[in-house]
Amino acid sequence: MDTPNCRNRCVGPFSRASCSLLPALSVFAALAPASGRAEFAINLQPPASGLAREIYDLHSLILWICAAIFIAVFVPMLVALIRHRKSLGHQAAGFHDNQAVEIAWTVIPTLILLGMAWPATRMVIAMKDTEKEDMTIKITGHQWKWEYEYLGDGIRFMSNSSTPKEQIDGAQPKGEHYLLEVDHPLVVPAGKKIRLVTTASDVIHSWAVPALGVKQDAIPGFIRDTWFKADNPGTYRGQCTELCGVGHGFMPVVVNVVTPEQFAAWRQEQKDQLAAIAASAGKTYDMAQLKTIGEKVYAANCMVCHQATGAGIPNVFPALAGSKIATGDKSGHIDIVLNGKPNTAMAAFGKQLSDLDLAAVITYERNTWSNRTGDLVQPADVAARRK
Numbered sequence: 022m023d024t025p026n027c028r029n030r031c032v033g034p035f036s037r038a039s040c041s042l043l044p045a046l047s048v049f050a051a052l053a054p055a056s057g058r059a060e061f062a063i064n065l066q067p068p069a070s071g072l073a074r075e076i077y078d079l080h081s082l083i084l085w086i087c088a089a090i091f092i093a094v095f096v097p098m099l100v101a102l103i104r105h106r107k108s109l110g111h112q113a114a115g116f117h118d119n120q121a122v123e124i125a126w127t128v129i130p131t132l133i134l135l136g137m138a139w140p141a142t143r144m145v146i147a148m149k150d151t152e153k154e155d156m157t158i159k160i161t162g163h164q165w166k167w168e169y170e171y172l173g174d175g176i177r178f179m180s181n182s183s184t185p186k187e188q189i190d191g192a193q194p195k196g197e198h199y200l201l202e203v204d205h206p207l208v209v210p211a212g213k214k215i216r217l218v219t220t221a222s223d224v225i226h227s228w229a230v231p232a233l234g235v236k237q238d239a240i241p242g243f244i245r246d247t248w249f250k251a252d253n254p255g256t257y258r259g260q261c262t263e264l265c266g267v268g269h270g271f272m273p274v275v276v277n278v279v280t281p282e283q284f285a286a287w288r289q290e291q292k293d294q295l296a297a298i299a300a301s302a303g304k305t306y307d308m309a310q311l312k313t314i315g316e317k318v319y320a321a322n323c324m325v326c327h328q329a330t331g332a333g334i335p336n337v338f339p340a341l342a343g344s345k346i347a348t349g350d351k352s353g354h355i356d357i358v359l360n361g362k363p364n365t366a367m368a369a370f371g372k373q374l375s376d377l378d379l380a381a382v383i384t385y386e387r388n389t390w391s392n393r394t395g396d397l398v399q400p401a402d403v404a405a406r407r408k
């Protein structure tokens with residue numbers, strides 16, 4: 022097989038053979054020290070936590086063991102094939118079994134496997150050791166966004182992909198962090214043990230950040246846990262890694278690791294925002310205010326299925342423009358957004374969004390596109406219909 026950049030230089034049997042070695046060599050080059058590794062994109066991401074470093078070292082160790090076995094098996098085999106071939110006059114030996122060889126090729130692989138299983142098992146146990154954590158964050162996977170809840174702190178928010186639709190549609194060039202950027206990243210302090218408990222509200226998702234050495238399935242009806250301790254402040258990116266439906270490629274994970282002081286300030290800011298939302302419960306808003314907030318909530322939560330035009334996707338996701346729900350009885354509209362619709366992709370947003378966000382998005386849907394109901398839905402209307 023030729024690599025693209027040497028295809029024109031591969032002439033004659035020897036140069037062709039050396040070309041075919043290049044992909045294999047590049048795998049070994051990936052194991053070179055970090056400075057020489059930068060130009061290769063086939064290796065694991067540079068580790069940014071103790072766990073990730075151990076995973077990286079284990080991966081390298083196993084790869085070297087596999088490479089050594091490959092050489093130990095295939096080199097003698099090739100030498101024997103070439104030196105003892107029939108055309109040189111060699112005859113096949115007449116023996117049928119050799120007990121010593123059979124015992125050796127059973128015992129040696131068993132020892133090699135045990136030797137590999139020992140560090141691998143230690144690693145898995147270390148990944149599951151969630152004791153003595155500094156903080157616990159509950160992660161819930163939803164189609165197609167992540168919900169983060171800082172247990173004991175009352176801080177809870179949704180994290181949606183923030184890649185502009187124009188980039189996804191190809192109308193704009195793709196950005197540096199295309200489909201790896203979110204509106205609200207997870208924020209954690211560096212050097213602290215963060216315990217993560219994962220679950221999901223609909224189908225199985227998986228929360229993964231390779232540089233931090235974390236990948237944990239989020240399963241509806243179950244709680245799983247894992248942990249990480251980031252070495253240094255920085256931004257680390259990952260994705261949902263369990264095929265979870267049409268929006269699977271649109272639920273990135275972004276973790277902002279900050280200093281403990283920055284984290285304390287961020288935590289206070291979040292608490293202040295929550296207090297402001299709680300204070301907004303009794304307030305009333307006008308059409309322009311509700312539609313401005315509602316447009317953002319719609320883009321983050323509803324647009325993947327119902328589309329920016331409100332036209333939905335025929336035979337898959339219903340249109341909202343001109344629909345009975347978005348133009349009919351106001352309370353029916355509030356109920357379906359709050360509680361979802363069983364056995365369909367329509368999720369229950371009651372637990373995901375605040376009363377203000379729900380009131381705003383429902384008002385937006387009832388007064389956008391061809392919908393002209395003139396209805397205002399206030400946070401108090403939503404609160405009244407929560408069960």
Ligand SMILES: [Cu+2]
Binds near residue numbers: 261
């Ligand atoms: Cu997912």
